[in-house]
Amino acid sequence: MSLPEQPPHRSGFVALVGRPNAGKTTLTNALVGEKVGIVSNRPQTTRHAIRGVVHKPSGQIVLVDTPGLHKPKSLLGKRLNDVVRDTLSDVDVIVFCIPADQPVGTGDAFIARQLREVKAPIVLVVTKTDAAPKKQVAEQLMAASRLVEAAEVVPVSAVNGDQVELLEDLLIGLLPEGPPLYPEEQTTDEDTERQIAELIREAALEKVRQEVPHSLAVTIEELVRRPDPKRAGGELIEVHALLHVERNSQKPMLLGKGGQIIKAIGSEARVGMETLLGARVHLELHVTVLGEWQDDPKKLNRLGY
DSSP states (O other): OOOOOOOOOEEEEEEEEOSTTSSHHHHHHHHHTSOOSOOOSSTTOOOSOEEEEEEETTEEEEEEEOOOOOOOSSHHHHHHHHHHHHHHTTOSEEEEEEETTSOOOHHHHHHHHHHTTOOSOEEEEEEOGGGSOHHHHHHHHHHHHTTSOOSEEEEOBTTTTBTHHHHHHHHHHHSOBOOOSSOTTOOBOOOHHHHHHHHHHHHHHHHOOSSOGGGOEEEEEEEEEEEOTTSTTOEEEEEEEEEEESSGGGHHHHHOGGGHHHHHHHHHHHHHHHHHHTSEEEEEEEEEEOTTGGGOHHHHHHTTO
8 A cells, every 4th residue: 555645845935024013023933933033012123034944844934024014214214124125025925914902004004005016925914812802803804804815814823822833834835845945953044143132132122111212223242252161161152242322312221220221131131142052141231322323324234234
C-alpha cells in the first residue's frame, strides 16, 4: 500500500498592515511564538519592517510587521509610509489588521484605498477580540468585510492565542510552493543592535507618559563583549546607548528626579537584553537633544530611518 502523498511545502512573505495601534506587533509576536517586535499602547511604535519567521511542518511564513499607515505629519512619517508601500509591492499575502475594540474609521478606509493597487491576496484579521463583546466583534467583522475584497476573514485574539493557529494554516495555504527561506532556528532577521535599541525604546515608552514618544530615538554607540569576571566561562556585554529627544524640555522627562526614570528604563531594558543575548549586560544610557530630527533628512539618516 502506497503512503499518502505529503502536501507540498509552502513558503513566502506576509505583510501585516493596519492603522497605528491595530495590534500588528502583538499578532506578529504571537505567530512567531516569541517577542520579535516591541509592543506599546502608543501609536507609531514600530518604525521598521520587522521580519519574524514562523516555522511549521507544512510551510514557513516570513512575517513583515510594517509601521502603521497614516497621514504623515513629518518627514519621519512620510518615510515610514514609504517603508510600508515598498513592503506591500513585494509580498505574497497581506494581512489587514482591524481592532475589534475601536470602530472602523477613516484610518482604516485610507489603508483600504492603498490596498486596491496591490495584487497579493488580502486576509482580513479582526484583532483584540478579547477586548470586545461577541456582538461587537460580529459587527466589526461585517464592517471590515465591506472595506476590501478579502480572501479570508478571521477574528483573532493574539493575547489569548485564540485562532492564531488557524490563521497560520490559512496563511500557509495562500503562499507559493517552495523550500524554507530561513533556517529552522531563526525567528527574526533583525540585527542585534537594532533589537537592543528597540528594547530600550520600549522601556522608555512604558516609563514616560508625556509628549516624548514620537520624539524619541535610540542609537547604540558601543557594544563591547568581554569575559565576565563574576562567572567562569561567562560573557559580560557592555552596552552604551543614546536616547535622542528633540527638545531640551523633554530631557528631564526621561531622566526623572535624581535620575530615577532613566535608571528604571535601564533596569527594564537590561532584563530583555540578557534574555536576548544570553549573557550578563552592563548598560549605560545617556540622553541627548537632537533638535527637530523627525524633519531633518541628515539626522533621520544618522538615526537609521
